[in-house]
Amino acid sequence: MAHxxxxxxxxxxVGFDLDMxxxxxxxxxxxCYTALAERTGTYIDADLAITRLGPPLEEELVNxxxxxxxxxxxxxxxxxxxxxxxxxxxALPGAREAIAAVRAVGGRAIVVTAKYEPxxxxxxxxxxxxxxxVIGNLWAEQKAVALREHDAGVYVGDHEGDVRAxxxxxxxxxxxxxxxxxxxxxxxxxxxxxxTDLTEFPGWxxxxxxxxxx
Numbered sequence: 001m002a003h004x005x006x007x008x009x010x011x012x013x014v015g016f017d018l019d020m021x022x023x024x025x026x027x028x029x030x031x032c033y034t035a036l037a038e039r040t041g042t043y044i045d046a047d048l049a050i051t052r053l054g055p056p057l058e059e060e061l062v063n064x065x066x067x068x069x070x071x072x073x074x075x076x077x078x079x080x081x082x083x084x085x086x087x088x089x090x091a092l093p094g095a096r097e098a099i100a101a102v103r104a105v106g107g108r109a110i111v112v113t114a115k116y117e118p119x120x121x122x123x124x125x126x127x128x129x130x131x132x133x134v135i136g137n138l139w140a141e142q143k144a145v146a147l148r149e150h151d152a153g154v155y156v157g158d159h160e161g162d163v164r165a166x167x168x169x170x171x172x173x174x175x176x177x178x179x180x181x182x183x184x185x186x187x188x189x190x191x192x193x194x195x196t197d198l199t200e201f202p203g204w205x206x207x208x209x210x211x212x213x214x
Contacts, residue, residue, distance in 0.1 A: 013154075014102045016156045020178050021179065023095065081116070089127075
């Protein structure tokens with residue numbers, strides 16, 4: 001469990017998911033799926049696909065393409081992504097302030113995401129969000145490897161997979177209802193903390209750091 005930074009305790013490290021936690025990636029991903037459908041001549045319901053963000057790209061593509069084609073199609077999508085999706089994708093409310101709140105208490109903020117790492121970095125650079133580290137290509141329990149490596153005591157996400165990631169890393173699971181799950185659903189999934197969105201994160205962090213812990 002994380003502790004407030006001091007001369008005797010390690011600095012707090014907070015991990016953040018990317019899609020639908022820090023950024024609203026729906027417009028960019030919708031545009032990318034639409035372009036992919038046009039280029040491949042394969043029907044993709046982009047409206048449906050953007051309701052299922054969180055898991056790796058391949059898990060969505062298998063709904064639209066034969067399994068043996070998915071690796072090549074995924075490569076095509078990722079190559080198209082920078083020119084189509086980056087500029088169309090805004091930060092979610094409170095994203096910059098959440099990173100700043102961690103820094104303000106002497107902590108480190110890292111991003112751990114299932115997104116292809118180069119594209120994750122392009123999103124953050126475009127939006128002027130500068131975490132201490134960005135680790136991509138990890139989903140659910142796989143994220144725990146990076147969270148443990150960086151000694152993250154808190155992981156913030158929007159998806160069931162993010163709750164599982166925090167559990168596997170023995171980190172506090174903080175969730176925001178900006179993705180596919182409601183506050184009630186996130187609570188039922190076992191999240192330790194459920195926030196409406198990241199605008200509530202700085203206030204929560206201040207309370208968390210003030211609370212006595214064993």
